[in-house]
Amino acid sequence: MAYVAVKGGERAIDNAHAWLAEARRGAAAVPELGVEQIAAQLGRAVERVMAEGSLYDRELAALAIKQAQGDLIEAAFLLRAYRTTLPRFAASLPVDTGSMRPLRRISAIFKDLPGGQVLGPTTDYTHRLLDFALLAEARPPAAPEAAASDAATPRVHDILGAEGLIEADAPGSAEPFDLTRAPLGFPAGRDARLQALARGDEGFLLALGYATQRGYGNTHPFVGEIRMGEVAVEIEPPELGFAIEIGDLALTECQMVTQFAGSKTEPPQFTRGYGLAFGQSERKAMAMALVDRSLRAEELGEDATAPSQNVEFVLSHCDNIEATGFVEHLKLPHYVDFQSELETVRRMRGERGA
Amino acid sequence: MTHGYNFAYLDEQTKRMIRRALLKAVAIPGHQIPFGGREMPLPYGWGTGGIQLTAAVLGASDVLKVIDQGADDTTNAVSIRRFFARTAGVATTTVTTQATVIQTRHRIPETPLRDGQIMVYQVPLPEPLAKLEPSRAEAARMHALAEYGLMQVKLYEDVTRYGHVSISYDYPVLANHRYLMSPSPIPAFDNPKLHMSPALQLFGAGREKRLYALPPWTEVRSLDFDDHPFRATRAPQVCGLCGAADSYLDEVVIDDRGSRLFVCSDTDYCAGRQEAGHGG
Numbered sequence: 001m002a003y004v005a006v007k008g009g010e011r012a013i014d015n016a017h018a019w020l021a022e023a024r025r026g027a028a029a030v031p032e033l034g035v036e037q038i039a040a041q042l043g044r045a046v047e048r049v050m051a052e053g054s055l056y057d058r059e060l061a062a063l064a065i066k067q068a069q070g071d072l073i074e075a076a077f078l079l080r081a082y083r084t085t086l087p088r089f090a091a092s093l094p095v096d097t098g099s100m101r102p103l104r105r106i107s108a109i110f111k112d113l114p115g116g117q118v119l120g121p122t123t124d125y126t127h128r129l130l131d132f133a134l135l136a137e138a139r140p141p142a143a144p145e146a147a148a149s150d151a152a153t154p155r156v157h158d159i160l161g162a163e164g165l166i167e168a169d170a171p172g173s174a175e176p177f178d179l180t181r182a183p184l185g186f187p188a189g190r191d192a193r194l195q196a197l198a199r200g201d202e203g204f205l206l207a208l209g210y211a212t213q214r215g216y217g218n219t220h221p222f223v224g225e226i227r228m229g230e231v232a233v234e235i236e237p238p239e240l241g242f243a244i245e246i247g248d249l250a251l252t253e254c255q256m257v258t259q260f261a262g263s264k265t266e267p268p269q270f271t272r273g274y275g276l277a278f279g280q281s282e283r284k285a286m287a288m289a290l291v292d293r294s295l296r297a298e299e300l301g302e303d304a305t306a307p308s309q310n311v312e313f314v315l316s317h318c319d320n321i322e323a324t325g326f327v328e329h330l331k332l333p334h335y336v337d338f339q340s341e342l343e344t345v346r347r348m349r350g351e352r353g354a
Numbered sequence: 355m356t357h358g359y360n361f362a363y364l365d366e367q368t369k370r371m372i373r374r375a376l377l378k379a380v381a382i383p384g385h386q387i388p389f390g391g392r393e394m395p396l397p398y399g400w401g402t403g404g405i406q407l408t409a410a411v412l413g414a415s416d417v418l419k420v421i422d423q424g425a426d427d428t429t430n431a432v433s434i435r436r437f438f439a440r441t442a443g444v445a446t447t448t449v450t451t452q453a454t455v456i457q458t459r460h461r462i463p464e465t466p467l468r469d470g471q472i473m474v475y476q477v478p479l480p481e482p483l484a485k486l487e488p489s490r491a492e493a494a495r496m497h498a499l500a501e502y503g504l505m506q507v508k509l510y511e512d513v514t515r516y517g518h519v520s521i522s523y524d525y526p527v528l529a530n531h532r533y534l535m536s537p538s539p540i541p542a543f544d545n546p547k548l549h550m551s552p553a554l555q556l557f558g559a560g561r562e563k564r565l566y567a568l569p570p571w572t573e574v575r576s577l578d579f580d581d582h583p584f585r586a587t588r589a590p591q592v593c594g595l596c597g598a599a600d601s602y603l604d605e606v607v608i609d610d611r612g613s614r615l616f617v618c619s620d621t622d623y624c625a626g627r628q629e630a631g632h633g634g
Binding site for chain 1: 359365390391393394395398402422423424428432433459461490491520522524542561563564588589602604605619
């Protein structure tokens, strides 16, 4: 009965919160984790929380991770609940990823290209052997450095586009849909879709993207390019009439080159799938690009038979804050409804026995 | 009151957006209105839709009652009542007759509501057709055409298979002869209380970002057939604490031999009867 402890609910909640705080801190003999440590040393977790929490703030994301005891969905929820209280000042201009000086840039479709292939700080070729040296505090040797290159790093899709081999970017609408202010409706435009995917659950998108590769809505993807680095964010206040820079964002962008399409009037050309995520979130950006392309099935005249091609299915279920809320709400009291089912089943069993 | 947040947590622009949607909802009883639902500091599924509606209609002089499963002392009811006590500083009560706004999950109080009261229902799935037609876009089309045959067929199949309609909670209703509506997961026992209620009834679904309403004195009919009329059912026992034979009962397991105690789910109703001298 502790669950509903008559008249005791309030005290039970207070006590649960006190216990939670104690459990979060862990053994007092172990130094407390600093938010700076999380922000600096658990960067991938911080970036995932920023992406799914839809708020670019490393310090607050690190705080949320600390508060959530490392539960990343809970941390993203904390960030979302905070961001929704913030006023909206302006919509930024589209960021120019083409002018990014990438920390990492790879293309899987050209052996070499202007700006070169840059591996950057990747785990791609690490051998997954536990590094027991990390059990002790160890300062790694300094990474070798070279002079920065000033060479331009044009986007691979612009290179392909110059020859007309890939579809042009669809022109964006002046005032994009804002998922944080307006309810999602169907049919959903690409702006709404990309916003939902950008904050969507990495695991869900990963599984759907994987399914497309295995034949459930295949898109014949090639990684045209993945690039990661910082871009400037600009706004254009109406009273100024020109753009001003308000900060930088670290982003990972993935452009997939996918299944070509053509018709009697249009020569065949490759199509695009697009992924974008905060920080170094390559898996998310790639999965998003696969799903984005898959969701374009109807627009491109393909048979839409797989879940990843169903816009309503994907967008309604990719948000892990909504998903975890509704799944976990099943633990709230349902005894009134269950009682009504009990009475119905008893009545039916009684009638059958009679 | 908690400083740093607006009265009742939501900013005034958001409240205005919700009130506009509510006006539309009141004008079209039972019709679901999309609204720009916000992320609340409580999880989806815990009543974020109801909380946003309560926040939008609450004034400083209101008296708030919050119930979950009919009870004022269930943990989530306690938590939501505290949320508004902290963020709005409004008076709270457990007494149905004293409340001006009642937020509820899964029950309608036994004490009849009166003119001027507002009921706010927490709704998990506002779409009554969802179990038959998962696409909301398709369901919206069916509502537009009042194409509800699918639901009638479901009820008919229940009757042929079980001898009864098998739905025991969240029993679909027709609002004002037009829109098929989910009454939220209240037991079917409570459905008749929706009909011609003197109170304003508001329904909020936070995760699904939909709201709808029943203005006072709206006709609300539970779907049925002439030869299988709707029946409101409850456990046949009387309350073990107050002896009520007309209230909805919870069944509590009291020992390891399966003994049961049946008690009123509406704790305020039960306490009032006990104070008046009734016993189990």
